[in-house]
Amino acid sequence: MYDLLLKNGRVIDPAQGFNAIADVAVDGERIAIVAAGIDPAGARRVIDVKGRTVTPGLIDPHVHVYEGFTRLGIHPDLVGVQAGVTALADAGSCGPYTYHGFPVQVLPNIATDLFVFINIARVGLAVNPEIESERDIDLDAAIQVVSENRGVVKGVKARMVSPALNIMGMEMPRMALRVARETGTRAMFHIGHRVGNYSADFIRELLPLLTPGDIITHIYCDHVGGVLDPNRKLIPEARDALARGVFMDVGFGQTHFGFDAARRIIDQGVVAHSISSDITGVGRRTTVHSFVEMMTRFLALGFSLEEVVAMSTVNAARVLGIEATHGSLAAGRLADISVLDVRDGDWTVADTEGASMKTGKAVVPVLTVKGGAVISPEWGPRPWGWTPNPQPE
Ligand SMILES: [Zn+2]
Structure with a gap:
């Protein structure tokens, strides 16, 4: 029985060269397995993360x-x-x-x-x-x-x-x-x-x-x-x-x-x-x-x-110098996972020198898993949350 199952996300784990729609199963505070089609009946808690990006913490x-x-x-x-x-x-x-x-x-x-x-x-x-x-x-x-x-x-x-x-x-x-x-x-x-x-x-x-x-x-x-x-x-x-x-x-x-x-x-x-x-x-x-x-x-x-x-x-x-313990979703690693929404839109990001760039994608945190514990992100640094300015600055 898994303790937590993140289902149907786009799992990107560059440490393992992995990029596919898959499920991430967590056992206690550790990653159990990353695979497609894990049976949700075998998990105590299932979170559907369809449409989200799932990465190592x-x-x-x-x-x-x-x-x-x-x-x-x-x-x-x-x-x-x-x-x-x-x-x-x-x-x-x-x-x-x-x-x-x-x-x-x-x-x-x-x-x-x-x-x-x-x-x-x-x-x-x-x-x-x-x-x-x-x-x-x-x-x-x-x-x-x-x-x-x-x-x-x-x-x-x-x-x-x-x-x-x-x-x-x-x-x-x-x-x-x-x-x-x-x-x-x-x-x-x-x-x-x-x-x-x-x-x-x-x-x-x-x-x-x-x-x-x-x-x-x-x-x-x-x-x-x-x-x-x-x-x-x-x-x-x-x-x-x-x-x-x-x-x-x-x-x-x-x-x-x-x-x-x-x-x-x-x-x-x-x-x-x-x-x-x-x-x-x-x-x-x-x-x-x-x-x-x-x-x-x-x-x-x-x-x-x-x-x-x-x-x-x-x-x-x-x-x-912590790559032996951090930065991957490999089985047996501490279950540190970030679930992100890569949102489409018309955003403007600024540098520190007065210049800005437009972009059609903005990354927003949806869920954090730290050592198997599920944590919801706070509101975000802007009045409207996590996305950059919606209009050119
Ligand atoms: Zn500094």
């Missing part, structure tokens, strides 16, 4: 959910299971001195899976800018917190911004890389800065230092320190890093995504592995709105639904 690998500990934080479940997303990674909200609120206060009280990249700065984004002098980094503490919390902490985050780069130069990112290397984890680098007054050459020095598994976030940002040179040509170091196995992540945020930059960078060969939201409390209200709206933006950019689902599941799991 969506994964957002760059968010800010240290609510109450940083001013920009938002509740993890609000942008997690209540938004169709089953796993998140907080990217640098805490530093080694402020990490411990996660295991003590946050993790025991949420339904969403949450991983952490600690900031190289000792108090993380409790203050901004987080690095105003070399004293704002405690390398030994960073190494200790990462090594003692390997289940939750997936690596270290550093922001390639002013004034840290003006004060410390490449010594700052080198310290982040040292934490990653000494702990066997990975380093995530924020690139680009709207108000940066530092040399754009830092990015060209940084990229050759990265090794497979390290992550660049804000890859489609349109500011100084991004991967486009002044002639809007891709810097060769970016293509080399991609070829070496460095992950490229989107990190939309409040100022980090231009459709024009994205188009140019994609056309020059750098397709992001994952399409993180970099969502914050204010970002949910003003720019990002939701992870599903990130999916809608990438449909607008011309990616297929299957490609967008791959970016949002198996690829995001690889970026976080």
Whole structure:
């Protein structure tokens, strides 16, 4: 007897190369089987998801959910299971001195899976800018917190911004890389800065230092320190890093995504592995709105639904190094499932630079299954719910 049966959905599981109308059966907290025509009499609870898209639980690998500990934080479940997303990674909200609120206060009280990249700065984004002098980094503490919390902490985050780069130069990112290397984890680098007054050459020095598994976030940002040179040509170091196995992540945020930059960078060969939201409390209200709206933006950019689902599941799991446990509907996996409505309409999605695109498809969360438990998404970030603006902005 199955505990839950999701019947008749379009099941897309890029991890297994699966894309077909099928049923998903759940046994306790695990996936039992994905197959067509499973007898509903053999399940305690049957949900008909005909016309819906069923995917592995969506994964957002760059968010800010240290609510109450940083001013920009938002509740993890609000942008997690209540938004169709089953796993998140907080990217640098805490530093080694402020990490411990996660295991003590946050993790025991949420339904969403949450991983952490600690900031190289000792108090993380409790203050901004987080690095105003070399004293704002405690390398030994960073190494200790990462090594003692390997289940939750997936690596270290550093922001390639002013004034840290003006004060410390490449010594700052080198310290982040040292934490990653000494702990066997990975380093995530924020690139680009709207108000940066530092040399754009830092990015060209940084990229050759990265090794497979390290992550660049804000890859489609349109500011100084991004991967486009002044002639809007891709810097060769970016293509080399991609070829070496460095992950490229989107990190939309409040100022980090231009459709024009994205188009140019994609056309020059750098397709992001994952399409993180970099969502914050204010970002949910003003720019990002939701992870599903990130999916809608990438449909607008011309990616297929299957490609967008791959970016949002198996690829995001690889970026976080959790692909052995997350990002697939394979039998025996934890039953983390997203049921989505890919709605037809006349939508407009915006970037953070004042440009917008039209699209005929919008992704809306319908149901979240987390470890076998069925959760209904909340209303959504807009007065009318989850879809983008119905009219051109
Ligand atoms: Zn961020």
